[in-house]
Amino acid sequence: MGAAIYICGSLLTCGLALLIAAPFSLAAAIFITEISPKLGAHLIQPAVEIFVGIPSVVYGWVGLTVLVPFIRDTFHAPMGGYSVLAAAIVLSVMIFPTITTVAADSIRSVPVMYREAAYGLGSTRWQTIYRVVVPAAAPGIITGIVLGLSRAFGEALAVAMVIGKTRAFPASLLYPTNNLTAAIAADMGNSADGGEQNLALWSMALLLFLISMLFIVVIHGVSKKKEGTVE
């Protein structure tokens, strides 16, 4: 089996979290930059930015005390609500502010000319947004999404609190599983130095490190492309 369960758990929770958070973040970013810039700049964006700073343990704790019982009672999940779904929702709430701020900054930096040209050609506001502004800001939006993904991937304690930490592949989204970070956070202290489990955990940490390096490379590739199109 090796670390397949943990890798699969990480991919599953992060992928699902991204699926939940990305549309909301994009919509929020469009709202605070294009639809209601005044409200967005003075109220919503500062509020969202403050939420970037909420410690992840707090998200995990709220997930544990609110979300897990809710999933248990609503979906009658086995294992008392500890599930992939709970982890994904906690992660999505956590990365929503990150993606929104980066995406909003990149939409805001699209030159006004682009919008004026689109309006000049007779497009409606909605057409301008989704045909011109969003494609022009795409590299920045993708950077935000990758940043959010890397934050979700590296998150340890919040996920460990709600994922259930069972060493099994989840049968459905309502089943518990485990992921790389939660396993490291929970088991590193219990395993003897130099033992097989200990070494396996260090290897998983190395894997985590390499994956976060990969995210950096991807972000750099995307932003380089952005510079290319502006010139």
Place this chain on the structure above:
Amino acid sequence: MWAVFFLLLLLVLAGYILISGFSALQPGLLAFNKNGIGNQFFDTVYLVFLSLLISVPIGIAAGIYMAEYAHPGRTTRFLRVSIEALSSLPSIVVGLFGYLVFILMTGAKWNLMAGAQAVSIRSLPLIATTTEDALRALPHSYKEGSMSLGATQWQTIVGVLLPACFPRVITGIILAAGRGFGEAAALLYTAGQSVNINWSNWNLLSPTCPLNPFRPGETLALHIWAMRTEGSLYANSTEVANLSAAVLILMVFGFSLLARLISRSLDKKMAGQAN
């Protein structure tokens, strides 16, 4: 309108944490002993203070180097990517690095200093980039004026440029401190999960002295985590964790509001100068 809905959700979340934290408040829960969270609160502040002692000088020096000395080229680009990579490392990886280097390699027990070093790794890139950005944002005339009066480059940096961008650097430091408060995964295997403070013991070398940086120390964020894993050992673990979360959120909100206020007053001042 449903972006507003998401904002409301966040506000409800914060309100829920604060209300559930303070509604069950008993005087004993805030005490500076093993039943209250006072010791954890002190540890959090002290640990962030120690980490800033390390990361502020190094971060500012790195920012000065990147803005004033580094020549554009391959090395500088590599440094920039490194700083960026450092800032996006998962905190558990930083924690394991700290465990490996500051605990296993030194043969020490879990201690606050190791935790502070791990947190300073997390806050270094933020302080370095804000310093660099602040220096770059200064008008060229500052530097030219100082140079033409015969100041050396170093005198220009220390006497003119750094004071001019001081508020921005402070903003960056406050943001870094606010992030440090919530750090948990990086402290799990560096600062440890136990706290044993004797408030009448002021011998710095004693392991129970509050100010001894080489004693184990649990922070508020780790306390929440510990309440979940060892919660059955305590009767009111839920209330303790709720309260810890509420206090933590207040600290984080307070610090980011402070940073925002400083940068706003700075913007006003700058706008005034331009006119």
